[in-house]
Amino acid sequence: MTQSDITPTVLLTGPTSGIGAAILRHLSVHPSRPRLLLAGRDPDRLARAVDASRAAGLHVHPIRLDLADLDSVADASSEISRLVEDGDVPGIDVAILNAGAQFTDRRHRGVQGWELTFTVNVVAQHSLLRGIRPLLAPGAHVVMMGSSTHRGKRASFHLIPDPVWQAPELLATAQPLPAGNERPSAEREAGGIAYASSKLALVTLAHRWAKELAEDGVRLNTYDPGLVAGTGLGRDMPGYRYWVWRRLMPAMSVLPGATTAGVTARHAVELALGDAHADLRDGYVEIGRVTRAEAITFDEARQADLWDWLERAADARSVEPIRRRTP
Template sequence: MHTLIMTGATRGIGRVAAANVLRDDPDTHLVLLARKESGQDALDELRAVSGNVTLVDTDLASIDGIRSSAEAVDRMIDEGELPALRAFAGNAGVQFVDALHTTPDGYETTFAVNVLANHLLLRAFEHRFRAPARILITVSDTHFGDFRHTFGIVPAPRWSAPETVARPSAFPRPATVAAGRTAYSTSKLAAIYLVHEWARRLPEGVDIVSYNPGLVPGTGLARAAGPVDRFLNRWVLPGLSVTPMAESASAAGRKLADAVLGRTTAPSGSYIDRTRAVPSSDESYDTTRERALWDFVEQVRTVG
């Protein structure tokens, strides 16, 4: 038996992927890090697939909440309630209609959940991973910032100093939808930077990859959007899933499960686009930015 810790498994492609992992690998004990009130339905559904599922109440937008959850998992491993940790899937992601949402710690919420939470959790658990182990962080091809990958819906990332992009109002006209989507694409670029830096620091046998599921309409990511965007995401864009332009939630979830289980082969530090490792954007390879972001999130971790 081994443990897989997963965020973002209570809805959308994460929920589909979690069920597929449990069916395909009966030796997995799945730990869901999610808010208790929103995770109960998923917990019940996943326990119908396997009894080896544990929910740990977690607020990914709170540094204290993340630390508390990590300590709870740590105790369960120490006390033998959970087997050795061999996998982590940071699949949680948020997107807002502005760049003003702020966590209790003062960080912009998109950055806090999509970037900072993954780093804090990996730092909390890095001593627990037993090789061979795989870490996966879900990112997005919106980090390319071109029409081919965004269809003009999501603006290109706008990188600046990490201490700037981590704070509310980091982008022009911060109260607008464009700013919220810029925060999203920028957070996904940041996540790839951290994957590259983590790959250089993890021991041999503990691999980390970034994973792009592609456009998956109707998953709930746009739940904070306006009525027109919600209508398009629920009723119009799903029609694209019968084309190569988009994926259904069920197909994307299966592919995510394959990546988590290591069926999709890729060396540590790779960017997996659905079913294969490919280069991420040219902008995503910048060791100076990667180190600066690492130093910033480490400062957040130690200072709080």
């Protein structure tokens, strides 16, 4: 453990299913017996996760968080701030920003009107980090959830298309509502590109956040869980595709670059709590192995452009007021 607090306070987003639920199971048996702030969207599933963690003897606070809605993100940050101010929990020692989303088209929108994949995977992550930054304890550690899809389709066994970088306002723009004659394959391609592009943006953003948080004495690293088939990530797939994803695709876990939720969760917790790679800063860890993010994610001009747009998006919380600044 590298945290100054022997019993660390851990914020985990998306703890109710998939990798997040597996991370929670590992946290529940970790020797440090962490205090938990569990942030999730579904109140019933969140309550069950809280009950299970309390049954394991942990001190737990549920936080309602819907990453599709920036107002919910702001409310969650305010709730955590209240808990800290009231002395219910100390500052946050570890933040595992696990929650994310993938959709089978690019037509969904978040509450504020931006394309939903980009909203959940990028805009909301930035907004949440802005909100909790003052609550991070000295020496804290933030882990953002990357993806091999930011490298291109070869890294995802050709299951996800290559990412396509665009100006942030274009990445955040949803396609129009369907006219009714769309080809399913084209819709899936657009949804896959949106997901891969959002992860490319998130990894790019992580480098800038690592620099920002270093000024506060806080570490940030990106964790790539590998291909973990069978999770709820593709929950809006057609029924038969989702059945294949849930029931047959987990057999791919024996391949290099693929794994199970339990295995990748163990590595994620080891990284987050400092049991592994305790001195790593602005690193990229794939299923427990330190690698390096794609070179393009280190482009400082791209980082600055993305950061500038996200700052304005987080402040405006609606599509219309967002305009590119003039030099």
